[in-house]
Amino acid sequence: MVKINEFFDNQSEIPDQILPPINFDVVEDLLAYMRNDPIFYRKSFFPVIDDCKTKGIVDTSMIEKVIKKGLHSYCKKYNILHDKNELMSNEDVKSLAQKIIIDDVKEKGESYGDQ
Numbered sequence: 001m002v003k004i005n006e007f008f009d010n011q012s013e014i015p016d017q018i019l020p021p022i023n024f025d026v027v028e029d030l031l032a033y034m035r036n037d038p039i040f041y042r043k044s045f046f047p048v049i050d051d052c053k054t055k056g057i058v059d060t061s062m063i064e065k066v067i068k069k070g071l072h073s074y075c076k077k078y079n080i081l082h083d084k085n086e087l088m089s090n091e092d093v094k095s096l097a098q099k100i101i102i103d104d105v106k107e108k109g110e111s112y113g114d115q
Contacts, residue, residue, distance in 0.1 A: 075087070
């Protein structure tokens with residue numbers, strides 16, 4: 001095994017980042033992936049959304065779980081090696097869950113209360 005500093009003569013030449021920074025909006029891209037990937041949509045996304053619609057109760061924890069599952073699947077499919085916590089914070093997950101509730105769960109004119 002070789003240490004990264006063995007590749008460089010000068011310690012100042014060691015790069016600060018091994019992986020290049022992400023230059024796109026991961027949250028929006030993940031949402032597009034979850035809605036448009038046929039396998040993920042049918043097996044994971046749609047069942048949770050349908051369950052929320054039929055029960056009339058919006059459980060954000062269920063939606064947050066599908067978001068985290070979607071992030072894992074998204075990273076695997078597109079070979080994104082970054083740490084999942086670096087890509088999306090807990091606040092990003094919660095705000096995406098609220099967006100999904102507004103866009104996909106609630107029908108126009110319906111209200112489920114703020115959860």
